[in-house]
Amino acid sequence: MTKIKLTKTTFDLIARDKKIMFTTTREHYPFVAAKGSGDYAWDVEGNKFLDFSSFISVYNFGVNGSAAVRKAAKDQIDKLMHAAFLDYHAELPVRFAENLLTMFPKGFGRVFLSNSGTEANEDAIKLARLFTKRSYLVGFTNAFHGRSLGSLGLTATKLVHREHYGPFPNTIHSLYPNFYRDQFHASDPDEHALACIDHLEKVIMAKEYSPKEIAAIFVEPIQGEGGYIVPPRIFMKELRRIADENNIILVSDEVQAGYMRTGKFLAMDNFGVTADIYTMAKAIGGGLPMGATIAKRSFGDTPSGSHAGTFGGNLVAVAAASATLDYIKKNKTGIESMVKRKNRIMMKRLNELRDNYEIVGDVRGLGMMLAIELVKDKRTKEHAIEERTKIVEDSFYNGLLLLPAGTSAIRIIPPITISEKALEEGFDILEGSVKKVNAEKVER
Ligand SMILES: Cc1ncc(COP(=O)(O)O)c(C=O)c1O
Numbered sequence: 001m002t003k004i005k006l007t008k009t010t011f012d013l014i015a016r017d018k019k020i021m022f023t024t025t026r027e028h029y030p031f032v033a034a035k036g037s038g039d040y041a042w043d044v045e046g047n048k049f050l051d052f053s054s055f056i057s058v059y060n061f062g063v064n065g066s067a068a069v070r071k072a073a074k075d076q077i078d079k080l081m082h083a084a085f086l087d088y089h090a091e092l093p094v095r096f097a098e099n100l101l102t103m104f105p106k107g108f109g110r111v112f113l114s115n116s117g118t119e120a121n122e123d124a125i126k127l128a129r130l131f132t133k134r135s136y137l138v139g140f141t142n143a144f145h146g147r148s149l150g151s152l153g154l155t156a157t158k159l160v161h162r163e164h165y166g167p168f169p170n171t172i173h174s175l176y177p178n179f180y181r182d183q184f185h186a187s188d189p190d191e192h193a194l195a196c197i198d199h200l201e202k203v204i205m206a207k208e209y210s211p212k213e214i215a216a217i218f219v220e221p222i223q224g225e226g227g228y229i230v231p232p233r234i235f236m237k238e239l240r241r242i243a244d245e246n247n248i249i250l251v252s253d254e255v256q257a258g259y260m261r262t263g264k265f266l267a268m269d270n271f272g273v274t275a276d277i278y279t280m281a282k283a284i285g286g287g288l289p290m291g292a293t294i295a296k297r298s299f300g301d302t303p304s305g306s307h308a309g310t311f312g313g314n315l316v317a318v319a320a321a322s323a324t325l326d327y328i329k330k331n332k333t334g335i336e337s338m339v340k341r342k343n344r345i346m347m348k349r350l351n352e353l354r355d356n357y358e359i360v361g362d363v364r365g366l367g368m369m370l371a372i373e374l375v376k377d378k379r380t381k382e383h384a385i386e387e388r389t390k391i392v393e394d395s396f397y398n399g400l401l402l403l404p405a406g407t408s409a410i411r412i413i414p415p416i417t418i419s420e421k422a423l424e425e426g427f428d429i430l431e432g433s434v435k436k437v438n439a440e441k442v443e444r
Helices: 008-020 067-079 091-101 117-132 149-154 189-208 233-245 267-271 315-356 385-397 420-443
Strands: 033-037 040-043 048-051 108-114 136-140 171-174 214-219 249-253 277-280 291-296 360-366 369-374 403-405 409-412
Touching: 048 420, 067 315, 091 108, 091 291, 091 315, 108 117, 117 149, 117 214, 117 249, 117 277, 117 291, 136 149, 171 189, 189 233, 214 233, 233 249, 233 267, 315 360, 315 369, 315 420, 369 385, 385 403, 385 409, 385 420, 403 409
Parallel strands: 136 171, 136 214, 214 249, 249 277
Antiparallel strands: 033 040, 040 048, 108 291, 277 291, 360 369, 369 409
């Protein structure tokens, strides 16, 4: 276990940043990134960190991507970086989109390329409205779909995201199941999820908003920023049914959960449901900015000029994305079994944390998209927010990069390619921090 040492170099850089950059979400710990490779990242002082964050779910296949991804991007830089792909034509983005569509169920045939997750969702919002000529959008409590004004309307994770930014486009928030914090006193997760569905159908759609005016339902197969919450299969099946019965478009936001993170290319496949539109970003660009909106062929086309942008389909991003996709296609079965194997190792360690420490209330997730939720008391389940911060910080000073999620959860999302040895080392650090903070709590 390496003890991290920070000097004036780090704090001076952070002071310069704070003086002129708008504050975003960098309140966690003083990490100033310098380089990365495989399972590790280094800061400007040469401190080495094990990465359990994938830099917010981007480096699914190793920090700074593979040599093949870097080479593809470098080679493309020497040829042509920007081709104004949404105005002119270029072959590489078309080939990438053709390749991407082979990963989707039959019937998917339209792709729009953009630069981020929020843009991918904006595109889906516009497509759903254009196609249905309806205006309302259903999102869920605790959802995160981005921070531009359309997707922010669907986002409902934290007040600070939304405060003073409205009004938003016509968005409605329906209940997302979270059996750990069940408000219905249901006997099992399915009953809980069905109560959420009942509220959507029997209250929202029966008394407040006509289904005839609802264009789309936007759902994260697993809520990411909201705290890594996994709904039961029946929830997605019911959303599919409601969408079908009312000609509503079902959109699966795969930005955080997709791209093999759960062991499947599409996280929605874990629920045996096919959406009408999928949105992707983060890991798709292999470290470069990219978003993609993938729709069924039956949507037809959009009128020229109705939706575009300057940088969508940027050739360097597409080159990196193509190399990432090639890797996935060549190794899909291997990646699937790797995620299963590592999930077993990770769940064993997480279950031990829950069994041994009072502050670990819940452990959850799918594949290698896992989290722990910290509580002050296992019975009352009061969120342990300060304790979460302490654990994340203590782990940082012991050389482990972690990110919070939701009100008091910590996400555990190392690169899928992490070595099993490094995985165990990371859990040793995490457990050390949990143990320390748990003991402080007991002493108080
Ligand atoms: C599920 C989901 N959708 C959309 C977004 C927004 O993506 P971006 O930050 O690239 O705009 C995120 C980002 O965390 C996300 O987790």
